[in-house]
Structure formats: C-alpha cells, structure tokens
Amino acid sequence: MLSRQRTGLIIIDVQGKLARIMHESEAMHEALKSLVAGAKALDLPVVWLEQNPEKLGSTSDELLPLLSGHKPIPKFTFSACGEPDFVDAIEESGVHTWLVAGIEAHICVYQTVRDLIELGRKVEVVTDCVSSRTPANREIGLNRMVDAGARLTSVEMCLFELVGSCRVPEFREILNVIK
Structure with a gap:
C-alpha cells in the first residue's frame, strides 16, 4: 500500500510540441492535472523534469500553474537518474516510493x-498519465517497466490509496480532483 509519508511524484518531460503528439494526449493531460492536484492536496514531494528544454520547450501550459512552487530539473540523459540534480532531489525528499x-x-x-x-526505490507507474507517440510503444514501455519490478496504478487508484479514509480532511479535495 502507498503511504503519504513515504511517497512522492515524478513528472517526466511533459513538454512542448512533443506532449501534443502523444497517443491520447488530451486524456493524458487531464489525468496529469488530477494527479498533480491530488499530490499537492496530500502534500507529496514533487520532482519535475524537462528533457533538453532549450530544444523541446517548456512543460505543457495546463500543468504549469499546478506546478508553481516547484522548479523543473533540466535533463539531457534519457534516464533522469543520469542527472545528479535529480538523484539529489530524490535523496533529499525523504521518500522511498x-x-x-x-x-x-x-x-x-x-x-x-x-x-x-536499481537505486532501491519502489516505483508505481501511473498508467493514465504515461504515453508514447504510438500505443504499441506505450505498451512495450509499460511491459518492460513491470518486468523491471515496477507496479502499475491509475490516478484514481493511487490517490484513494494515499488518502486511505473518507474521514481525513483531504478526502473531499481528492474526491473533487477525481470528479
């Protein structure tokens, strides 16, 4: 089970024209908005990345207001773990999942x-917030992540798992995010 005290959110490269040509881009963006809003409501650490931002552009406009208070980490390696600032951010976050x-x-x-x-972290991939240009590549990517030891989740599943009870103050906010 996910725990608020041990869980954070990583957003990878949802930027520029590339984000617009993803398979089911609009649905992915809507799910991402809900995920980020839910993470903020639950006060989760958020690490946000942009791949080669000078060439690919900045993060999608609809996500930027939700990410205020956070600064994107630029990256030039495909794996964010190749960037020391990213590794430092996950280490400093105090979370493991x-x-x-x-x-x-x-x-x-x-x-x-x-x-x-490989760094010993637990990972849950939020499937409705992950895409590729083609459905086949998305599916291959998800399969390989599961083979590597990741678990799959959805926005609704992970947020309700994190909130845990309808009696906590954040429940109403999470409910509104999901609707």
Whole structure:
C-alpha cells in the first residue's frame, strides 16, 4: 500500500510540441492535472523534469500553474537518474516510493523507472498519465517497466490509496480532483 509519508511524484518531460503528439494526449493531460492536484492536496514531494528544454520547450501550459512552487530539473540523459540534480532531489525528499508519470513510456519513463528500481526505490507507474507517440510503444514501455519490478496504478487508484479514509480532511479535495 502507498503511504503519504513515504511517497512522492515524478513528472517526466511533459513538454512542448512533443506532449501534443502523444497517443491520447488530451486524456493524458487531464489525468496529469488530477494527479498533480491530488499530490499537492496530500502534500507529496514533487520532482519535475524537462528533457533538453532549450530544444523541446517548456512543460505543457495546463500543468504549469499546478506546478508553481516547484522548479523543473533540466535533463539531457534519457534516464533522469543520469542527472545528479535529480538523484539529489530524490535523496533529499525523504521518500522511498515514487509515482511516475510522463512521456515517452518506452524511452525516458522506462529508463528512469528501471534506474530508480536499481537505486532501491519502489516505483508505481501511473498508467493514465504515461504515453508514447504510438500505443504499441506505450505498451512495450509499460511491459518492460513491470518486468523491471515496477507496479502499475491509475490516478484514481493511487490517490484513494494515499488518502486511505473518507474521514481525513483531504478526502473531499481528492474526491473533487477525481470528479
């Protein structure tokens, strides 16, 4: 089970024109907005990455307001674990389990997930917040992440698992995020 005290969120490379050409891009963006809003409501650490931002552009406009208060970590390796600032951020967060979302499932998301697991972290991939340009590549990426030891979840599943009870103050906010 996910625990608020031990869980954080990593958002990988949802930026520029590339984010718009992902398979089911609009649905992915809507799910990402819910995931980020839920993570904020639960006060989870958020680590946000941008691949080669000078070339690929900044994070999608609809996510930027939700990510205020956080600064993106630029990366140039496909695995975020190749960037010392990222590794420092996950080490400093104090959490051991990471929800992972972003693009592309079969490249940057897969390689980051694989390396996080090799670093001894637990990873849950938020499937409705992960995409690739083609459904086949998304599926291959998800399969490889599971083979590497990741678990699959969805926005609704992970947020309700993290909130844990309808009697906690954050329940109403999470309920509104899901609706």
